[in-house]
Amino acid sequence: MKKPLFAHVDGNKFYASCEKIGRPDLRDRPVVVLSNNDGCVVAACERARALGIPMFGPFFEVEALCRRHGVAVFSSNYTLYGDISCRMMMVLAEHAPNLEIYSIDEAFLDMTGVPDIEDRTHRIRLDVLQRVGIPTCVGVGASKTLVIQSSVRHHVRPARNKVERPSLSDFLCD
Numbered sequence: 021m022k023k024p025l026f027a028h029v030d031g032n033k034f035y036a037s038c039e040k041i042g043r044p045d046l047r048d049r050p051v052v053v054l055s056n057n058d059g060c061v062v063a064a065c066e067r068a069r070a071l072g073i074p075m076f077g078p079f080f081e082v083e084a085l086c087r088r089h090g091v092a093v094f095s096s097n098y099t100l101y102g103d104i105s106c107r108m109m110m111v112l113a114e115h116a117p118n119l120e121i122y123s124i125d126e127a128f129l130d131m132t133g134v135p136d137i138e139d140r141t142h143r144i145r146l147d148v149l150q151r152v153g154i155p156t157c158v159g160v161g162a163s164k165t166l167v168i169q170s171s172v173r174h175h176v177r178p179a180r181n182k183v184e185r186p187s188l189s190d191f192l193c194d
Contacts, residue, residue, distance in 0.1 A: 022133045025160065027141060028167040029112055029148070031105075031125035032155040035063035038104045039094050041153040050091040054079055058095055107152045115144050125154075128164055 031037060035053040040046045050068035052061050061082065064073050071089050073082050079093075086093055105124045113119045116129035134140050141158040148156050159170030 024162060025131045025134070025137065026162070026164055026167045027116070027129040027131045027137075027144070028122075028159045028161075028164070028170070029127050029129065029144060030157050030159075031108060031148075032157060033063055033065045034105075034125035034154065035096065035101055036065040036068070037154050038101050039092070039097075040065070041104065046092055050086075050089060051094070052082075052086065052091055053094050053096055056096055062096065104152060104154065108148055108154055108156075111148050111151050112144065115140065115147070128167070131160065 036051045039051055039053060048067070050071055050073070051065045052068050052073055053063040054060065055062050058079060060076055060078050061073060062076065064075060068091055069075075071085060071091070073085065073091070085091075101124060108125070109119065109121055109127060112127050112129060116131060116134070118130035120128040120130075122128055129144075131137060131140065137160060141160060145156050145158055148154055159167045161167035161170045
C-alpha cells in the first residue's frame with residue numbers, strides 16, 4: 021500500500037491577485053482590497069505590504085500612505101473572487117483525481133502514487149498562473165495538517181510572470 025501524499029495549493033494574496041487579472045496597468049503597482057464596508061484592509065499584494073500596509077488594519081490609518089504611493093484600492097468584489105476561485109479549482113481538478121476545496125483560494129490534492137511530485141507541483145503552479153492568472157504556492161506532505169505547515173513555512177512567492185522551480189526538499193514536510 022502506498023503512503024498517502026497530499027498537496028496544498030494556496031492562491032498568493034488571492035483577492036489582490038484577482039484584482040490584477042486583466043489589468044496590465046496594475047502589474048507593478050501596489051494593490052489593496054478593503055472589507056465590505058471599506059473599513060479595513062483584507063488583502064494586500066507584496067508591493068503594498070512592503071510599504072507597511074498591514075493586513076486587517078483600519079483603512080483610515082493607511083489611506084494617506086496609499087494616496088502618497090499610488091496604491092490601487094479596491095472594495096471587495098466577492099462575485100469576481102468566486103468566479104476566479106471556480107476557474108482555479110477546475111484547473112486543479114485536472115491535476116489530481118481527488119480534490120478537496122478548503123477555502124476560496126485553497127485546496128488539497130491527493131497526490132498518492134503520483135510520480136515525479138516535483139515536476140507535478142511545478143506544472144500545477146505554472147498551469148494555474150498561465151490559465152487563471154493567479155500565482156500560487158504548493159506544499160506537499162503525508163497528511164493535510166503537515167502539508168499546511170509545509171505551505172506556511174515554505175511559502176514560495178514567484179514573480180507574476182515566472183514560476184520558480186524549487187526542489188522537493190524546499191516544500192516537503194513529513
